[in-house]
Amino acid sequence: MRSNSQPTPFAHLFRDGVQVTVDRAVAELRAGRPVVIEGDTGATLVATIDTISPATFDAFATLAGGGAVLTLPEPRARVLGLPADGAVAVPLSGMGHDAACRLAGGIDAPGPAVWHPADRIAEAAIGLAKLALLLPAVLMVPAGLCGPVPAGVHRVPLAALTEGADGAPHPLQIVSRARVPLAESVETVFVVFRGGAGLRDQVAIIVGSPDPDRPVPVRLHSACLTGDLFASLRCDCGDQLRQAVARLADEGGGVLVYLDQEGRGTGIANKMRAYDLQDHGLDTIDADAVLGYGADERRYDLAATMLLRLGFGRVRLFTNNPDKIAALARAGIEVVGRSALIGLVTVENRRYLAAKATRAGHLLDGLGMDGTRAVKADG
Ligand SMILES: Nc1nc2c(ncn2[C@@H]2O[C@H](COP(=O)(O)OP(=O)(O)OP(=O)(O)O)[C@@H](O)[C@H]2O)c(=O)[nH]1
Numbered sequence: 005m006r007s008n009s010q011p012t013p014f015a016h017l018f019r020d021g022v023q024v025t026v027d028r029a030v031a032e033l034r035a036g037r038p039v040v041i042e043g044d045t046g047a048t049l050v051a052t053i054d055t056i057s058p059a060t061f062d063a064f065a066t067l068a069g070g071g072a073v074l075t076l077p078e079p080r081a082r083v084l085g086l087p088a089d090g091a092v093a094v095p096l097s098g099m100g101h102d103a104a105c106r107l108a109g110g111i112d113a114p115g116p117a118v119w120h121p122a123d124r125i126a127e128a129a130i131g132l133a134k135l136a137l138l139l140p141a142v143l144m145v146p147a148g149l150c151g152p153v154p155a156g157v158h159r160v161p162l163a164a165l166t167e168g169a170d171g172a173p174h175p176l177q178i179v180s181r182a183r184v185p186l187a188e189s190v191e192t193v194f195v196v197f198r199g200g201a202g203l204r205d206q207v208a209i210i211v212g213s214p215d216p217d218r219p220v221p222v223r224l225h226s227a228c229l230t231g232d233l234f235a236s237l238r239c240d241c242g243d244q245l246r247q248a249v250a251r252l253a254d255e256g257g258g259v260l261v262y263l264d265q266e267g268r269g270t271g272i273a274n275k276m277r278a279y280d281l282q283d284h285g286l287d288t289i290d291a292d293a294v295l296g297y298g299a300d301e302r303r304y305d306l307a308a309t310m311l312l313r314l315g316f317g318r319v320r321l322f323t324n325n326p327d328k329i330a331a332l333a334r335a336g337i338e339v340v341g342r343s344a345l346i347g348l349v350t351v352e353n354r355r356y357l358a359a360k361a362t363r364a365g366h367l368l369d370g371l372g373m374d375g376t377r378a379v380k381a382d383g
């Protein structure tokens with residue numbers, strides 16, 4: 005029998021309290037359950053507008069009296085016309101669930117008359133909501149106003165979130181690899197990594213036999229369910245994806261890193277919300293701002309780690325996005341060159357591509373906007 009002095013064999017799994025507590029908080033918020041964030045000055049119950057039921061919302065609002073606030077991230081505050089330089093807190097003062105949802109992400113919501121800058125707990129809660137791929141609008145109530153908090157409610161120390169809710173450092177591990185012949189490249193191996201924030205699976209697709217002694221052709225591609233899988237005409241992703249495989253194969257080998265960051269890191273649900281807003285006239289960047297998201301929420305540090313783990317520290321990147329080059333360089337990859345990768349221009353994606361060029365600095369100057377694919381030389 006195990007004596008009390010012997011360590012429990014799985015105790016180490018709980019040693020990194022930051023990881024454990026953040027993972028659980030994300031799952032709770034997605035399930036529509038509130039969590040408690042414990043700050044220096046007291047505990048706050050938080051729930052996301054995206055997942056809280058109208059009945060639970062009403063119960064919170066009633067219990068808290070005038071103490072409940074809706075916190076909104078800076079991009080959303082600015083859309084509402086508030087001169088904020090950070091998240092804001094809006095007192096609920098009688099606001100119902102429907103009105104809160106409108107204030108959180110509606111296209112035509114009027115700016116609130118009363119608001120104040122939000123505190124660190126609010127910023128942390130918004131970070132958690134983003135990590136959970138929810139609308140980053142959070143209902144917050146001082147725990148003391150709600151009577152005894154049930155024992156099952158998950159508690160997160162504020163320090164765990166400020167230490168990096170989005171960076172809870174699960175180490176990246178290779179979990180599987182297999183040969184997957186592709187139409188554009190028969191000799192192809194998929195290597196699946198797991199780790200990082202949210203413990204999502206990321207895939208490195210090794211096309212042909214890249215030579216690690218020379219700069220390796222690399223494509224970083226963020227997931228786009230609609231474009232990659234269904235050949236949506238709203239974007240250029242599917243065409244870019246298949247072109248990338250073919251070009252890596254043409255070059256004798258390369259790596260395509262397929263990153264689980266749908267919708268520029270906002271998730272498929274928010275991307276569809278953004279599409280709906282775009283159908284009301286907004287461009288891709290403004291639509292994300294209405295939802296409280298920044299112009300681009302993606303990160304490439306996991307991609308860099310994957311490349312380094314595979315032995316590819318010197319790369320030539322297929323991209324039009326200067327952020328990708330800068331992020332890889334910051335993460336220790338030597339980027340020795342860039343080649344443009346121009347997807348098919350369609351009537352439906354012209355506006356999207358133009359917004360990427362004019363508002364996000366994408367290098368699409370060689371883009372033929374006449375409905376044909378433009379050919380652009382390396383540059
Ligand atoms: N939020 C949002 N995301 C979109 C929209 N259209 C496409 N996306 C996402 O944008 C990302 C495009 O990824 P990439 O093609 O890897 O990157 P890129 O920034 O276009 O840069 P390139 O390397 O030049 O292609 C994917 O995550 C898509 O799901 C949109 O209208 N709104």
Ligand SMILES: [Zn+2]
Pocket residue numbers: 228230231232239240241242
């Ligand atoms: Zn796309």
